[in-house]
Amino acid sequence: MKLVRKNIEKDNAGQVTLVPEEPEDMWHTYNLVQVGDSLRASTIRKVQTESSTGSVGSNRVRTTLTLCVEAIDFDSQACQLRVKGTNIQENEYVKMGAYHTIELEPNRQFTLAKKQWDSVVLERIEQACDPAWSADVAAVVMQEGLAHICLVTPSMTLTRAKVEVNIPRKRKGNCSQHDRALERFYEQVVQAIQRHIHFDVVKCILVASPGFVREQFCDYMFQQAVKTDNKLLLENRSKFLQVKQSYPGIVKNGDSFA
Structure with missing residues (x-):
């Protein structure tokens, strides 16, 4: 696991940016993400488009979303973590409150924010990021x-x-x-x-x-x-x-x- 940034305040609120590098890192990620956390990552979203002639179509676009986590599912065979929640930062493709699922996998950066980071979770990050x-x-x-x-x-x-x-x-x-x-x-x-x-x-x-x-x-x-x-x-x-x-x-x- 690679630690990109860490910003924890005195009241233990804050966020960390991580990049899972190995399959084992996905297990660490599964244990880090909890319901109520805020997760920000790049994802694919299907959006509807309307042409100048009025015809409606759909495209898959890559965008960055920040979700309030509501459900977490770990697929050990695919080595993938699916995090479902509501969007809390509106952008040009996704409205506030819209539901979406972000799929985390090795070598995909994400930022996790918590209102309260406890010592056990911070120790897990330290161990996951330490090659020792x-x-x-x-x-x-x-x-x-x-x-x-x-x-x-x-x-x-x-x-x-x-x-x-x-x-x-x-x-x-x-x-x-x-x-x-x-x-x-x-x-x-x-x-x-x-x-x-x-x-x-x-x-x-x-x-x-x-x-x-x-x-x-x-x-x-x-x-x-x-x-x-x-x-x-x-x-x-x-x-x-x-x-x-x-x-x-x-x-x-x-x-x-x-």
Whole structure:
């Protein structure tokens, strides 16, 4: 689902403009639209025309209507939502109060207005528009001092966070600065993982690096999880899979992850 515009006032009244992009988005739309809402979208209307000779005919024209929603019907096989209501904004083809049915389908933009948007509905929009909720694979692509947190959707790879920490070189007889900086780097990566990965959606988390960075990081992460009783990480430990990377590389947004 693509969010085009969102305008919610302090009293929670307002409107959002959305574009369903996938079949699943139509199910989200069905759960968003309610009786009493205002729905604005492009539609086809059959109108009568009269020629200069007085003959009457009919044409199908595309127009934009705003309906006060009275009935909603979801056709899952056709992946189409039919919304019936009365026109509340008169135009050259449709009078005020006239009944019409708008058919919503993937890639057709619509604007939905409510007198009161509740938190559950707004959360549904946020989830539907966030690719993270359709990503069942995540990846931590890292090297010493640099890591990218990525989400892998069916169509693309999205970089959701970049962690970069300057790691001083080890000095002979004194590694304290290096070790402290490395620990700070690992801790920031752990925080980014918890912030950007939805563990209830993701089935596998790839941790990729050259050398032994991935092993050292995973050891640190789960040792700290045990010390702090971090149930989120401990309960999802089996989802982490270490992958050897032959050279340092970062996946860019939109790339495939291979």
